[in-house]
Amino acid sequence: MKFLCIECDEQMIFEQRQLPGDGTLAAAFRCPRCERVVAMLTNPMETQLVSSLGIKIGGREVPEQPLELVRSEVVGGRDDAFADADPPLPPQAPGTVVWSLAAVERLEGVPRFVRGMVKRIYADYAKENGIAEITPEIMDRARSELGLEGM
Amino acid sequence: MMLKHRTYAEVKGGDSSRMAEQVNAQQARVAERLAGVKACVAVMSGKGGVGKSLTTAAIAAACAARGLAIGLLDADLVGPSAARMSGVSSTGLEVDESGVDPATSPAGVRVMSMDLLLDDDAPLAWREPESESFVWRGAQERSALREFLSDVRWGDLDLLLVDLPPGTQRLIDLAELLPRLDGLLVITIPSAASQSAVSRSMRLAADRGIRVLGVLENMAGYACADCGEVRSLFPGDAGRRLADQHDTTLLGRIPFDPDAAGHADMGALDQIMDHTVAGAAIDEVVGKLLKAIA
């Protein structure tokens, strides 16, 4: 889909996506000329139809993770299904992203079935956005923008 | 008054939802991942309860015993059993951003199945509200199948076997997702009911240009545990009839073998292959199947 600012006859540009947590989705588009912003709001069914195809409205900010749909959407996954559930280590090399203690604690609350993937997604998000330290606040932001509901 | 403005086609900028782009990228990832797979064969039956999954796992093990690199993908997401049938018990699959390692069975078959991922006896359930789930369940299962194809590090394989659930939908999904489906192996039991159930699916496969490599008839008699003599179990000769009707080969008739069933419960496929009447019959089928693929 495309959004057109009729007044300016200008195609609007995807600005951000938010998932309020009730199964709905909001995608904001901005007119590059008049700066007007509109939001597309989809109901849970429309949101789900798109996500069940493994697709993100507005495209992807961070790379798709292996088995992303299976790991994020399946209920009742085994704790020991994947070997990547260990908490992040304190960073050794300069340039690697730092996890605050509170962020590590919060990550430990994520089910092990999906934890390793969530860890990589947050790290990718931090890298993408030039964030040096992952804190619970950063996790909240990434969660909303990337659509990590239930993770 | 009608607003005047440009249409979708007249707005030349990229599609900001980038859906088509994402779908194309998904498809490309499947092709890329399977570039090292020489042949991909789906295994289908018309109904459940014909021993398809055990037979498929046994065929995979027999291929591995011949020194071939074999993958087994369980496309039955709702009733998965490939890992158990193949004797895989460990999980803890290795994963990084490039993909997930399949499990490896004692026979050396690379296995990916939902039963590696779900808690014991947990049904496949999705996160959404159940009320409207029928709308997207099909799409989700198709996406999961796509991820099993594209996100698992299958590596170089001589043969990737795909164990299909009953019905035709997953076969259609698979044919659409794969760059190339090399053929279909049909499993039936002797009964007329099984014959008619799978015959429909075979017609659909033919309509889609999918080659049927052959038919295998399971539970074709009963192999006496003491003397090995095969006695009649089910009336009918569905295997022969299907092969004639659809102009393909009857690859073999596998007797029901209580010994084999016992070993299967313990996930001891090697015992089946090496020491049972059924195992010997399956190995013969494998020889013919490999010839049909080549």
Ligand SMILES: [Zn+2]
């Ligand atoms: Zn404007």
